[in-house]
Amino acid sequence: MLKQRVAIITGAARGIGQSMALHFSRLGASVVAAxxxxxxETVRQIGNASGEAIGVIGDVTSARDASTIVEASIAEFGHVDILxxxxxxxGGIRITGFxxxxxxxxxxxxxxxxxxVWQMCRAVAPRMRHRGHGRIINISSNVVFMGKPGFLHYVASKGAVWALTNALSRELSGTGITVNxxxxxxxxxxxxxxxxxPEAVKELETEILRSQSVPRLIEPADLVGAAAFLASEAAEFVTGQTIVVDGGTITR
Ligand SMILES: NC(=O)c1ccc[n+]([C@@H]2O[C@H](COP(=O)([O-])OP(=O)(O)OC[C@H]3O[C@@H](n4cnc5c(N)ncnc54)[C@H](O)[C@@H]3O)[C@@H](O)[C@H]2O)c1
Structure with missing residues (x-):
């Protein structure tokens, strides 16, 4: 599905980003884990499965580091198709009143x-524009649509990612780059x-299971199908969209 594609995945040292990197590699992509x-560890696991990957240490808030990540992709694999x-x-955010x-x-x-997200998008856009092809996938959260209390800064930041995705898809119209x-x-x-x-997490997970139509907690691997679709050629006409993958908690 992603054969001969090169994917930069940020936050790929652990959690969802690591899982996305391993699965994208299995689908044929060469991976830049940033x-x-x-x-x-991510690079090692991809290598053990005969995939291709490099790791780049960088802080996405820095324009210089964002550029280093993109240029590492060009140096190793010649181009970049997916971000x-x-x-x-x-991780580490404390549940707190606003x-x-x-x-x-x-x-x-x-x-x-x-x-x-902005730094990475502006670092990668010239390279994708030049090739007339690109897939940008921004990870937001369903808390944006739930108005979930207890971490207003996080919810507001993910709402901004949702809005940025819509607007950037239009700014990049006609370039062959989709933004979802x-x-x-x-x-x-x-x-x-x-x-x-652990007790509070258990309670939270029980409440979450009650809110979902799919009666199982989501694991990182469950997110890969939607991400791979957005990264694929099959999604050429999908842009400016945000797909909610939450087992049916949000219905819009
Ligand atoms: N886990 C969830 O329940 C959930 C739900 C909705 C959305 N998300 C989103 O999914 C993504 C991954 O979540 P996760 O659970 O794997 O979280 P996580 O905290 O385990 O992973 C985040 C990764 O980003 C890296 N990172 C943080 N700041 C960075 C920076 N300045 N530059 C480069 N890398 C940096 C961290 O080192 C870490 O590897 C995040 O965008 C999160 O907001 C997670």
Whole structure:
């Protein structure tokens, strides 16, 4: 499905980004796994499965690092077809009333989750425009459509990703580049499981299961089908859309 495609996946050191990198590789893509953390484990697992991958350490909020990530793709694989903007400040966020969010944390969440997406998009766009082809997939969240309380900065940042996706798809009209979003529901990763005490997480997961039409907790691998479709040639006419993959919590 993604044979001969080159995919940059940010936040690929762990969690959803790592799973996306492994699955995209299985579908035939060469992978650039980018993260502010070392992606050695992701690259190793892809290599063990006879896939092609490199790891690049970089902070997506930095224009210089964003450019380094894109240029590493060009140097290793000659081009870049797919960008998955998955990196975000999610793991480690404390559930807090809106008045008590530390100001520095508000700024950092906005910077990584929104500015980081913009930095990566503007670093990759000239390369994709030049080839007349590109697939940008921005990871948002279903909390945008739920108005979920307890982490206003995170919800606002993912709402901005949704809006950015719509507007950028139009700015890139006629270039062969599509821009779409993927809005997962609660997905079991180390990040979600460390958000609260084991008892509180269990309670949250019971509540989430009750809200879903599909009676199973979402795992990172469950998000790959929609992402791979958006990255594929089959999605040529899909742009400016955000697909919610949350087992049916949100119905729009
Ligand atoms: N897990 C969920 O329930 C869930 C639900 C909806 C959306 N999401 C979104 O999915 C994505 C992945 O979530 P996850 O659960 O795997 O979270 P995670 O916190 O485990 O992974 C995020 C990754 O991004 C990297 N990262 C953070 N800041 C960075 C920066 N400045 N530059 C480069 N890399 C950076 C981290 O090092 C980490 O590897 C995020 O965008 C998150 O908001 C997650």
């Amino acid at each position: 993260d502010r953390l070392d992606c050695e 998955v903007n998955n990196a975000a400040l999610y 008045e008590d969010i530390p100001e520095e944390e508000w700024d950092r969440v906005m910077s990584v989750n929104v500015k980081g 979003g993927l809005a997962p529901g609660y997905t079991t990763t180390d990040a979600t499981r460390s958000m609260a005490s």
